Amino acid sequence: MPIDIVVDGMGSDKAPESEIRGAILACRHLDVRVHLVGPEDILRPALRQHLASHNLQNKHLPVFIVPASEWISMDDKAAQAVRAKRDSSMRVGLKMVREGRAAAFFTAGNTGAAMATAKMVLGMLAGVHRPALATVLPTTTGSPSLLLDVGANVDSDPDNLVQFAVMGSIYAQNVLKVRHPRVGLLSIGEEDSKGNTLTHDTLPLLRALPSINFIGNVEGRDLYNGHTDVSVCDGFVGNVALKTSEGLVKLFSVLLRDSLKSTITAQVGALFSRTAFNDFKKRLDYSEYGGAPLLGVRGPCIIGHGSSNEKAIMNGIRVAAEFAQAEVNASIEAALKPPATT
């Protein structure tokens, strides 16, 4: 029984090409039906052309177009665009999830706008005070590590961080398939004494939580060494950590390319080791993990990178489907719902 996933057709830097190719790829490899949202006059001819070029026009792939007259670009100011563009592809797509016509939403568009629209259209899960954006990072051990919040909130309080820990742990267990995920509090040293006011106030609350496997403070380097499965922090800190990582990956690529170019033997070597370099880039590539889940809103929502290619889009659709099928949100509500007053 295929699962219905709604995809913002106008999100990525190469929209709608990446989205259309990704949707076709997903329908060929996964048990999904993809609803692409955006202006019909842009999406329909583009979809027809891609199907034709793959000789797929008679295959009846379950890719459907859902009309929306507007879309939010990367350069739009999130808060403003969300208010002004009432028929945006994001809003129309998220409404389909709210109305039960699709099980999950994926966009590779403007992250701020996607978070704001999801919060507005879907609302929050019962008991959740603030949503958190989580990102999946690669590690030296090969198992993924989850970092949240990476930018949905700033100036979080200890209760927010406790909820992030619970939501992250449930997502890691159910979608990333980590048994008993180790949850760490991102700080500046392992000892309890290391940290700031926020981490000092949060530590005892996390220690007292029976539902998670809390391992205490972790440091920035632990995000990539496999010592923790879920790392919890304020969205300002998480966003800086994530973007610093993106900047460093870019620096790596530039330096490695320069170094490979700089000597004749290296040039010969570069030819031979291109396979290795491509393999390396693939291992490092966040997009393999399909994007960042927005946790705490009333409907599975995955936000991919703007630079997503067709494969990243397909992975995003796959993860959105897994997010929905694992019933993560029901588990989060069960864990965080305030007890009914009797």
Place this chain on the structure above:
Amino acid sequence: MPIDIVVDGMGSDKAPESEIRGAILACRHLDVRVHLVGPEDILRPALRQHLASHNLQNKHLPVFIVPASEWISMDDKAAQAVRAKRDSSMRVGLKMVREGRAAAFFTAGNTGAAMATAKMVLGMLAGVHRPALATVLPTTTGSPSLLLDVGANVDSDPDNLVQFAVMGSIYAQNVLKVRHPRVGLLSIGEEDSKGNTLTHDTLPLLRALPSINFIGNVEGRDLYNGHTDVSVCDGFVGNVALKTSEGLVKLFSVLLRDSLKSTITAQVGALFSRTAFNDFKKRLDYSEYGGAPLLGVRGPCIIGHGSSNEKAIMNGIRVAAEFAQAEVNASIEAALKPPATT
């Protein structure tokens, strides 16, 4: 006229070997006299042996041993060790700077202990409220970028960040030789509206400062792309950014090694591109920049990485000398000293 630099002989992971080799290297290549501090019974025979193995025993290299009976290890709790070990190599070394017997101090030891000892022994520069640890990062453009604070303080207030901006700008100009350093406030978006309470409160203060070239908010990725010369943040955030980067560099090395091993052609390629790989690692290597200056204390103080090898130690000594010769601290005092009451 050689400049006197005092070096903690017992700081690095491979102390005193790295320190002794680094001191010898420095004396051979730079116009410095190096005072190595630590237990005489450890340092003297080790120095003699290294000089002998280099056939340098008759060269009268200006390496001197300054006795100290104790040292602080990486595993020591900083605050405790600073109080308990009254004759530590760090304390004895820093006293030499305070007493004017050396122009600057370098250690590759316990960062927390070095900061606390420097603050205690040297005291603060007039007008400076809190010291800041700054780190020099490589960028895609090849020019270094300075990030501060990376862990001397947590829960900084806007006035602290303003002082970090002034100190970082003076250091970048005088030691890193950047003309009109561009100073950015590390945040989660370029627009003024992006950030947390601390950055929102700090922005107008930095804008109002005539003595620095303030360019507004910068993001994590800007630390490595050359868009900013000096980036200012709270020590918690800076420490997370720095350690996240260290973790990612480690991941990068592991993945690249695995990828190079994984195919036969890649193995052949690896042989050819070893030059390139070594070149790449060197470009990425923080130790080329010689360590992290501790700004705001009454005496030039550079803290190197625990894994410093002899070359990193030599670079640390070089930068410590440059820090002293550029009269950075006089400039910082001139900029931050409160006006005398009349």
